[in-house]
Amino acid sequence: MNRLTKAAVVALALATTAAPMMAQAQDHRGDRREWSHDRRDDHRERRQDRRDDRREWRQDRREDRREWRQDRREWRQDRRDDRREWRQDQRRYDRWSRDNHNWWRGRPEFRDYRGARNGYWYAPGHGYYRVEPRYYGYRWRTGAYLPPAYRSYYVNDPYFYNLRPAPRGYRYVHAGNDILLIAVATGLIASVLSDVY
Numbered sequence: 001m002n003r004l005t006k007a008a009v010v011a012l013a014l015a016t017t018a019a020p021m022m023a024q025a026q027d028h029r030g031d032r033r034e035w036s037h038d039r040r041d042d043h044r045e046r047r048q049d050r051r052d053d054r055r056e057w058r059q060d061r062r063e064d065r066r067e068w069r070q071d072r073r074e075w076r077q078d079r080r081d082d083r084r085e086w087r088q089d090q091r092r093y094d095r096w097s098r099d100n101h102n103w104w105r106g107r108p109e110f111r112d113y114r115g116a117r118n119g120y121w122y123a124p125g126h127g128y129y130r131v132e133p134r135y136y137g138y139r140w141r142t143g144a145y146l147p148p149a150y151r152s153y154y155v156n157d158p159y160f161y162n163l164r165p166a167p168r169g170y171r172y173v174h175a176g177n178d179i180l181l182i183a184v185a186t187g188l189i190a191s192v193l194s195d196v197y
Helices: 003-093
Strands: 120-123 127-130 170-175 178-183 189-193
Antiparallel strands (some): 120 127, 170 178, 178 189
16 A cells, blocks of 8 residues: 555544534534523523512512501500590599499598598598597588688599589589588588498
8 A cells, every 4th residue: 555545544543533522512512502591591590599489578678668667556546545445434433323322432632531530631642631529520511601620621533523613713622521612711511422431
């Protein structure tokens, strides 16, 4: 064989083996490209999913906050309404009543009250004070006069006893177990609420 033929055979052998190797290398490059494209797409999708998740989480959080604020507003309003009703009930039931013999218990003006004492009267908010024997157990009537020594024991809260406001120049005073409406200047008794406690 001559040299030229040998070179042709070697070239042919090289061409037959190199062509598939080059094709295979190109296939590998194409696979790598596809793999990197897929990887990029996966990254993009993950980032987009994370963004969507964060958006949904923020939206849920906003809605939760809105609902919480609304619930708190409603709770406060209910509490205000309850307090208002309680105050109205207190005003209605926390008053003097002939049917309730323990109405005075727990009231601050009665904290030193220990029941009836011989020779003394008790004025809520003022305490016990000595009384002349002739007035102990005395029954007051309208048109009579209250002695000057007993005119200063004013009723602090006439509303509690279901009394109307005293007219000008008149005051409610405690006299024993009674509440009297008297003229401040003269002591003339205008009305009597007897046996209060």
